[in-house]
Amino acid sequence: MSGTQALPSHRWRPSGRKARAILWQGLALAVLAGGGAWLAINTMSNLEERRIGSGFGFLERPASIPIAETLIAYAPGDANLHAVAVGLLNTLLVTVLGIVLATVLGTVVGVARLSRNWPLARVTGLYIELARNVPITVHLLLWYALLQGLPAARSAISLGGTAFLSNRGLVLPAVGMPGGWLPLLAAVGVAAGLAFALHRLAARRQRWSGRRPLVWPWAAGLLLGLPACALAVQGAWPTVTLPQLKGFNFAGGTTISPELTALTLGLVVYFAAFIAEIVRGGILAVSPGQWEAGVALGLDRRRILRLVVIPQALRLIIPATTNQYLNLTKSSSLAIIIGYPDLVTVINSIITDTGQAIECIGLIMAAFLAVSVSISLLMNWFNSRMKLVER
Amino acid sequence: MTKTLVLPAPPPTSLGQGMLVRLRAACFDSAAGTVTTVMVAVLVAALGAWLADWAVLRAVWSTPPGDAALCRAPGAGACWAVVAEKHRFLLFATYPYEEQWRPALACIVLVVLCVASGFRRSWTRWLAARWLMVGWLAGLTTIAVLMWGGVLGLPHVSQERWGGLPVTLLLAVFGIAIAFPLGVLLALGRRAEDLPVIRWLCVGYIELIRGVPLVSMLFMASFLLPLFLPSGLTVDKLVRALVAFSMYASAYLAEVVRGGLQSVPRGQHEAAMALGLGYWRATVLVILPQALRRVIPPLVNTFISLFKDTSLVLVIGVFDLLNAGKAAIVDPVWQAFGFEMFLAVSAIFFVFCWSMSTYSRRLEDGFGNPRGR
Numbered sequence: 001m002s003g004t005q006a007l008p009s010h011r012w013r014p015s016g017r018k019a020r021a022i023l024w025q026g027l028a029l030a031v032l033a034g035g036g037a038w039l040a041i042n043t044m045s046n047l048e049e050r051r052i053g054s055g056f057g058f059l060e061r062p063a064s065i066p067i068a069e070t071l072i073a074y075a076p077g078d079a080n081l082h083a084v085a086v087g088l089l090n091t092l093l094v095t096v097l098g099i100v101l102a103t104v105l106g107t108v109v110g111v112a113r114l115s116r117n118w119p120l121a122r123v124t125g126l127y128i129e130l131a132r133n134v135p136i137t138v139h140l141l142l143w144y145a146l147l148q149g150l151p152a153a154r155s156a157i158s159l160g161g162t163a164f165l166s167n168r169g170l171v172l173p174a175v176g177m178p179g180g181w182l183p184l185l186a187a188v189g190v191a192a193g194l195a196f197a198l199h200r201l202a203a204r205r206q207r208w209s210g211r212r213p214l215v216w217p218w219a220a221g222l223l224l225g226l227p228a229c230a231l232a233v234q235g236a237w238p239t240v241t242l243p244q245l246k247g248f249n250f251a252g253g254t255t256i257s258p259e260l261t262a263l264t265l266g267l268v269v270y271f272a273a274f275i276a277e278i279v280r281g282g283i284l285a286v287s288p289g290q291w292e293a294g295v296a297l298g299l300d301r302r303r304i305l306r307l308v309v310i311p312q313a314l315r316l317i318i319p320a321t322t323n324q325y326l327n328l329t330k331s332s333s334l335a336i337i338i339g340y341p342d343l344v345t346v347i348n349s350i351i352t353d354t355g356q357a358i359e360c361i362g363l364i365m366a367a368f369l370a371v372s373v374s375i376s377l378l379m380n381w382f383n384s385r386m387k388l389v390e391r
Numbered sequence: 392m393t394k395t396l397v398l399p400a401p402p403p404t405s406l407g408q409g410m411l412v413r414l415r416a417a418c419f420d421s422a423a424g425t426v427t428t429v430m431v432a433v434l435v436a437a438l439g440a441w442l443a444d445w446a447v448l449r450a451v452w453s454t455p456p457g458d459a460a461l462c463r464a465p466g467a468g469a470c471w472a473v474v475a476e477k478h479r480f481l482l483f484a485t486y487p488y489e490e491q492w493r494p495a496l497a498c499i500v501l502v503v504l505c506v507a508s509g510f511r512r513s514w515t516r517w518l519a520a521r522w523l524m525v526g527w528l529a530g531l532t533t534i535a536v537l538m539w540g541g542v543l544g545l546p547h548v549s550q551e552r553w554g555g556l557p558v559t560l561l562l563a564v565f566g567i568a569i570a571f572p573l574g575v576l577l578a579l580g581r582r583a584e585d586l587p588v589i590r591w592l593c594v595g596y597i598e599l600i601r602g603v604p605l606v607s608m609l610f611m612a613s614f615l616l617p618l619f620l621p622s623g624l625t626v627d628k629l630v631r632a633l634v635a636f637s638m639y640a641s642a643y644l645a646e647v648v649r650g651g652l653q654s655v656p657r658g659q660h661e662a663a664m665a666l667g668l669g670y671w672r673a674t675v676l677v678i679l680p681q682a683l684r685r686v687i688p689p690l691v692n693t694f695i696s697l698f699k700d701t702s703l704v705l706v707i708g709v710f711d712l713l714n715a716g717k718a719a720i721v722d723p724v725w726q727a728f729g730f731e732m733f734l735a736v737s738a739i740f741f742v743f744c745w746s747m748s749t750y751s752r753r754l755e756d757g758f759g760n761p762r763g764r
Binding site for chain 2: 017021024025028029032039042043045046047049115116117118119120123129130132133134135136137138139141142144145146148149330331333334336337344348351357358361364365368369372373
């Protein structure tokens, strides 16, 4: 009510206003505290009756549950906490995969939806309508059923002879590096850093002289040359092992389980449709005058899009997309309906195992709140960098 | 992505030529455009041909009851027979077979009521609004009588046997109906600047619920509600799902309503105060009608996503439409045809969601036009 403070408004307000405010708030607190105490007393007596202890001690006790897919080593008998960590990592894997792929697909579809090409615009429009009017749960079960209906490994669908799709999942060639990946990764990192510094330098030169020095041949040379040097020094090449059919299953490749494939596919197909609509809306919201001004400056269509339209559209796109990222993160918990061992699935098994429902559900909520808050903070930082600098 | 600026097509001189010009602009405006058109056409043709072959030409539409041999024959396409055989279970689950006309009728009554509430006239004219309220009261009584029975010679059917489409629709309608007033109160509480305690309680509730997945809320209702209540007091699974779903929906609806409250100019509030109205009368008579009307399109969009979210109740074993579909293919005979079954489920969800989103788009167009108000 900061705007009304200039008015002598408090004078004609009923005199008991402040007292009433305190009364109402006190009442609300009392009701809340009373309700909370009632629930707590009930819970205590129920827990006692069922002989369930409380506290997080169970996290250190050995877990009996098997987990099919793990990013870190795990075996039944490890601590429950370890099982929770495995689940959390799986959730993070699906979330990151989903966010990256849905953003790429959504951006492409959103731009294609705006294409002047009628067939392309209609086909992408059809995809958006079909994907977003069906619940994500149905998407997951549909994709999972489709993957399970695929032929057995013996008659797997070959994708160019290098990857195979069967009811055992997607088998990709395994890529290995004798002597470890570290030197190569370091070289790529250094090259990327140098290329970025060159880009900044060129931008500064452009502001100073009005002319932009040619950068990309140097950047390309760095990005290709440095890793090549690293490989030459190490004296080894990455090895690619193609999957081979041995008996009833494949050997030698990296297998992505049907559960992970279905979960990723479902999340990407569903959320890409929403992101596409956001991208489309963002681009449409930039006024046509901006396009015309770009044309008047002699910029071509690609430059107008990159330098004029997209920076302005991003202001609308980023906050809405952040919401979709948060939704995607929360929806990854639906892994439980197709049996992918994410955080929720693992903790659900721990609940049936130990009976510590209160602590376990608190753990799920805390983990998701932490992930959501991290994504929000990251996107807010990105948004503040992209914000229009006003005069 | 051409480098030349495309000028608008010249005005057509005749109908035929105009269509040609339009076709050219829409499909073959440049080399890249032509390539795109050809690629899309090839893709659509290939996919369409495969789909027509699988879903129509080679499809198996019916089989002898309880026998899927025809579907398993080599070269057989989509097995629609599974949907044909299980459609009653999909729609009504374990509701007694001879009585399934009752949930069917209840669904029709509910849909008719929702459609009737969608006409703008029913909330802008007092008389129509009054009739609508009478209609809802009569309709809900009818639905209760139909679903539970026990009166008028209808055999009693207990809640545990409800399932399928009526459960999905009832969860959505009742969940939203309970959540909406809660959401309005939460939104008002969040904006009550001279009541800091209430304000922070509301903010905490809304942000906490929006930060956690619905699955965890449902788990809470399923695992924790029995712990929270005095021993001996048990709550039906459907009611537990409804409690969790309403709590979840109220936080999302509160945020939409808050947007509407923010858009009402402060002068309206001051004018109401000047007329001598107290807080509640000013809010109910002056502020809320304006605020809610402004957020009708985003409200409908939230309803759509909440409707889709009802399908999550399958994680705690409530027999909604999706769970009925999932249970229908547990039968080992039909186990291999889950894809066809879930396609049928998605078709039902699609019809509901797509009609609501089309309606929401029409509302938005209407609200953009000042004469539409």
